[in-house]
Amino acid sequence: DVKVTQSSRYLVKRTGEKVFLECVQDMDHENMFWYRQDPGLGLRLIYFSYDVKMKEKGDIPEGYSVSREKKERFSLILESASTNQTSMYLCASSFWGQNYEQYFGPGTRLTVT
Amino acid sequence: AQRVTQPEKLLSVFKGAPVELKCNYSYSGSPELFWYVQYSRQRLQLLLRHISRESIKGFTADLNKGETSFHLKKPFAQEEDSAMYYCALSGLGNTPLVFGKGTRLSVIA
Numbered sequence: 235d236v237k238v239t240q241s242s243r244y245l246v247k248r249t250g251e252k253v254f255l256e257c258v259q260d261m262d263h264e265n266m267f268w269y270r271q272d273p274g275l276g277l278r279l280i281y282f283s284y285d286v287k288m289k290e291k292g293d294i295p296e297g298y299s300v301s302r303e304k305k306e307r308f309s310l311i312l313e314s315a316s317t318n319q320t321s322m323y324l325c326a327s328s329f330w331g332q333n334y335e336q337y338f339g340p341g342t343r344l345t346v347t
Numbered sequence: 348a349q350r351v352t353q354p355e356k357l358l359s360v361f362k363g364a365p366v367e368l369k370c371n372y373s374y375s376g377s378p379e380l381f382w383y384v385q386y387s388r389q390r391l392q393l394l395l396r397h398i399s400r401e402s403i404k405g406f407t408a409d410l411n412k413g414e415t416s417f418h419l420k421k422p423f424a425q426e427e428d429s430a431m432y433y434c435a436l437s438g439l440g441n442t443p444l445v446f447g448k449g450t451r452l453s454v455i456a
Contacts (some may be wrong), residue, residue: 238390267349267443274356276448277391277433292443324391333444334381334437338391 237261238339240325246345253312255342257325263337265274266308268292268300271322271341283308284330315346349374351436353447359405359456360424368419368450370408370434379437380410380417381444386430394419394432424454 241256257266269282269292278291279299289300297319301309306329312319322343325338350373360366372378379398385391395403397410397417408419417434434447 265441274448276353277446279443282443293429326391331442334379334396334435335393336444340390 236261238325238327238337240323240339240342241341243340244343244345246347247312247315249316250272251315251346253315253324253344255310255325255344257308257310257327257339258306259308259327259337260324261327261337263327264305264306265328265333265336266302267326267328268298269326270294272322273296277324280310283325286333303337307339308344313338316343317346319347320344348443349378349380349438350446351434351437351447353434353450355450356448357453359397359453360456363423363456366419366421366424366428366432366454367393368432370417370419370447371439372417372434372436373436374415374417374436376439378392379410381435381437382406382408382417382419383433384430385429385433391433404435424452426454426456428452429454 239261266335267282269277283289283302295330322341324341328336354369381396382394385395406421433449435444
């Protein structure tokens with residue numbers, strides 16, 4: 235059974251803090267993704283990665299960066315958190331060429347105050 | 348440009364009534380279309396893909412290239428169908444999925 239885990243279910247941070255969201259998958263998937271999920275806006279892709287040390291910008295990369303030092307781990311970094319980054323963050327993974335079947339983590343609800 | 352449109356943010360139906368969740372897409376090539384579902388307090392998961400032509404949990408979806416639509420249908424809604432549904436499009440190769448904004452289905456007892 236595929237497992238995608240995220241480091242925190244709930245996180246509260248202050249404006250200006252540096253925030254790290256971690257995602258780990260145990261299925262040897264090449265692809266990993268970070269989305270944010272907001273009511274009325276659906277799922278929006280922030281960044282994705284096809285391989286270790288590789289990253290590609292998604293639709294809304296501004297204010298975010300990512301790191302993929304190991305195949306199983308994909309980190310999302312908010313360099314200086316802002317209130318408009320309050321959201322649900324979802325991580326997902328898939329095999330190369332099979333992005334249609336993404337396995338999602340449980341999500342991290344981040345609140346920036 | 349690839350685009351997926353789900354015109355309804357919220358759809359409420361009575362238990363036992365038919366359900367149709369609308370999805371329209373824009374894509375210049377030959378797309379693959381999918382439906383994802385997220386039940387309350389559960390992870391987002393793949394529900395079905397048009398290529399498989401399966402019925403999953405009583406739901407079906409037919410790709411209509413002429414109308415560029417991929418509507419999700421179920422003849423008799425159940426309370427356990429209440430969830431958030433996302434339509435998604437896949438292009439060539441390893442490109443990321445493009446998701447619609449989602450429709451929340453509420454089945455009323």
